[in-house]
Amino acid sequence: MFAQHTLSTAVRRAFPQVADIVYAVTSVGISSTMLHNWPNPQGYWRHTDAWAYALIALVYLPLTVRRRAPLTVLVSTATCTLCYFTLGYYHVVVVCGLGLALYTVAALCPRRVAAQCAAGSLLVLLWGTRLAEPGIGPLSVAFVTVMVAVTWVTGDRSRRLAERGERLAVLTEQLRLEQEEKAQRAVIAERMKIARELHDVIAHHVSVISVQTGLAGYVFTSDPRTARTALDTIAGSAHEAMAEMRRMLVVLREGTERAQEGGAASDYNSHPGLGRLDQLAQRVTAAGVPVDIRLTGAPFTLPPGVDLCIYRVIQEALTNVMKHAPTANASVTVHYDEAAVRVSVTDDGQKPVLAGTTAGPTAHGLIGMRERAGIYGGTVTAGPRPQGGFEVALTVPVPRDR
Structure with missing residues (x-):
């Protein structure tokens, strides 16, 4: 059972990193395939060459570490995307990489930093809209603007939810500690109560037994009747002490519910x-x-x-x-x-x-x-x-x- 739990925890921790690697590698493959097969009869874009594939790889592969260094990854991705647009290659295939990098910054970094990064990313993407086919330039501008806004808002909301989750976890931990402290105080209070009972029961009866033992020993031969009375008192005190000790043990074992049940009324009345x-x-x-x-x-x-x-x-x-x-x-x-x-x-x-x-x-x-x-x-x-x-x-x- 412990081994299964450990394996499950390891899988959960490794899953985000594995997912990022799979996404980055898959995106490089899909983008390269689209770039290679996309028709360009009018010559709107620059002819595909090794630099185009290299820039695509440089846009997507850094995303494998986006959670560890979000700002660095965004700057790298934005720079490579800007170079890609400036060289005039088919522009659509690199947009998703920059969008994911921006989302990561918005989700993990302070809002002011994320807003500045969103503005910079929008400028890079607007530079790429000049490569759009004739007639759809305004639509491309509207698309990238909305995409940047949605990406930033979504990432910012994710960050706030994560912060709330952290605060909730802190409050939950505080509540747990407070409950543990209350439980400890309750245990201490119960121990003090038991200690008082033991002190009162033992101290009184032992004092009586001690006094009567001394008396019995003193008059054992000279006044047998008084000695016998003292021994009877000792026996009675010992018996009552044992009865009270048994009553306390019953309470400790079964709790106060026993005193509230009909079957325990006699025990309760004997207090x-x-x-x-x-x-x-x-x-x-x-x-x-x-x-x-x-x-x-x-x-x-x-x-x-x-x-x-x-x-x-x-x-x-x-x-x-x-x-x-x-x-x-x-x-x-x-x-x-x-x-x-x-x-x-x-x-x-x-x-x-x-x-x-x-x-x-x-x-x-x-x-x-x-x-x-x-x-x-x-x-x-x-x-x-x-x-x-x-x-x-x-x-x-x-x-x-x-």
Whole structure:
């Protein structure tokens, strides 16, 4: 297949050159035959000799390279045609050669240059009309004038079409590059989304497992019941982490269409959201950080994306409390406004440290929160509280149908 494509491309590239060679050689043969056989009983034209055939060859053979050097070929062809007319040979047989040379200049050179060449070619052809048979001189003048005009206009139009084609090719290439760039940006955005999900899922559950593992190891012999509870919490966290990872893999494999089909409704409904906020609080409480949940305002159904966004921000904020203030108490307040949901996650720890407040690897926490909220037009702020501890505040606008 590749060899066939290469051969086809080579043939297409070579065809114009081969066509010019065939045209030039054929024209020399036909013109020479016409010159030899054309009757001249009244002696209007000079007797045919070797110079006539040589000039015919010099008119047509340079046309084989007309695309490479259009101006040079036109000057050569016009000069030989002028010599041919001046010597008085039968004039008609060289007109086509000069016409093709003029067309090439008009098609490949700037308009002003082509117009000057058209004027020069017309003068050469008008000089040849003196060789016309008696009675048809005016007709010959009109013919060569119209021929030069049509040739120049046709070549100029061909040049403009070629320029439009080049511009279109440039625009097409630009469009292709822009589409590739958009596709790359979409891929990067999707990777960032996946990275946020992985960070939120893994960081939270690993933090819970780490805390509970330490607790279980510490009381393994002295308090078996507490150790057993810690191990149960570890198992539950690991199970939930695996469930969320499987859900993410399903989304990656089958796309969002699966979530819109009836058969996938259960998978979609299992996505984390505020409906699982109590489970999150229990898990964090079991890890040693008591969590108080408060819902205020008039709760309403949130879009799935916004629901997941709020849940992940709360999850990340509580994860940071476990990491940086493991002896603190945490409080989560979710307030439903008329057109927004406002969330506040606070703790009463003594070390006001939160991922994202300092440079380093932990900075991804707050960055991820802000990126999530920014997707839905929301904002995230974080900082120490005057009375001690730390607060993460999230506001997400949620338009509601009235």
